[in-house]
Amino acid sequence: MPAAATPPVRTPPRPKTLKPLRSVRVLSLALNLPGPAALMRCQQMGATCIKLEPPAGDPMRHYSPPAYADLHEGVKVITADLKSDKGQQALHRQLARADILLTSFRPSALIKLGLTWKALHKQYAKLSQVAIVGSLGAAAEEPGHDLTYLAANDLITGLDLPATLYADMGGSLMASEAVLQAVLHQRSHEKGVYLEVALSSAAGFIALPRQWGLTTASAAVGGGHAGYRIYACKDGRVALAALEPHFAASLCKAAGLTASDMKSMWKPETHQAIADWLAGKTRRQLDALALAHDIPLHTLAPDKG
Structure with missing residues (x-):
């Protein structure tokens, strides 16, 4: 007797998305997953999205070309070595036209690149920055990854890896939300604002049902x-x-x-x-x-x- 056919995977239709960022220009320096995923959301909300990548490219391009292609659909990618004078010139040409700067460096790396908020705000008063970090405060310099942020929030069970990158994707949604917040601030105050989004905080938000006891074995x-x-x-x-x-x-x-x-x-x-x-x-x-x-x-x- 032939085996029963496997039911097809149900692909939900893509929901309608408004375009609240249609007139907004977002410049991203963020690599790997959370930053590009946030940029993808901004592009879907109508923003003009530009990304500066180092000469070696985004690591995601090499270890997952399909993911890279999805994340950068509709994004203009420019190569620039930010450690060189030419790269810095390219960066500042884009900063002069941008409404939002999206980063995912440690604070010390931003200092080395001359991209402290104080310096940026002085030169580009209407520019806002959304900085994706691992953790808030001094812990922003500590190394970490999606897995460690989930572990710190009691979201790892047994020896199995999580089914997806919850902290990274949750952080990307928080970052795109922060872009919306920054745009509203710009429009009401006519000046930029600096906002930090921590992946550890995203993991903590995802962990709230567990902390409330909603997902314990007896719940x-x-x-x-x-x-x-x-x-x-x-x-x-x-x-x-x-x-x-x-x-x-x-x-x-x-x-x-x-x-x-x-x-x-x-x-x-x-x-x-x-x-x-x-x-x-x-x-x-x-x-x-x-x-x-x-x-x-x-x-x-x-x-x-």
Whole structure:
């Protein structure tokens, strides 16, 4: 008997984006991921985006060309060695026309490049700077990465690496938000402002539900509620999110459970009953049941780990 076809991945449509930055010119010196991701968001919001890269290019161009291409779609990239006179001249030509400068250097590196906020603000009074740093204050000089910021905020479990770069991507959203804040400040005060965005703070923001106890093992969205868990099914896994009473009722009805079972979603026997029911269903069957019974779930391939 041939194996059941794997359900296609559901690609959500891209939401409509307003263009609040249509008349704004953003100059970026930021490399790797958080800065370019923030620049990508600014470009999507209508900003004119220019990026100065060192002669060696952005490391992302070399270790992930597809990611680099996505991040820099619509961005004008210029090569400039900021340690040379020619590179500094190119930088200041762009600064004279920019509304926002986006950086991701340590403060000491900005000092060496002559890009302290005091110097920039004196020369370009209407320019704003959004500086992406690892941590705020003196800790901005300390080495770190997405993984260490997540670890410091209790977001690492076991020996597995996180599924994605949460601090970097969260930081990029905070940085694009800071660009919006800077533009509003410029328009109301007619002068620039300096804003710092820390990746450690982004990790801390992402960690708030954990700090509040919302995702502990006994909590509703931590596995305590039988309708909100990852289960095995016949040919893979299923992410089940039947948390609200009406969704839990639909789940229990589809699984042949009683009304009293629906009131006992926290009990081990209810967890086991749902696990046994799902274990006998294929992904295709569960996808059909989800549509027929209004159950929020998403089926997954077997865990490769």
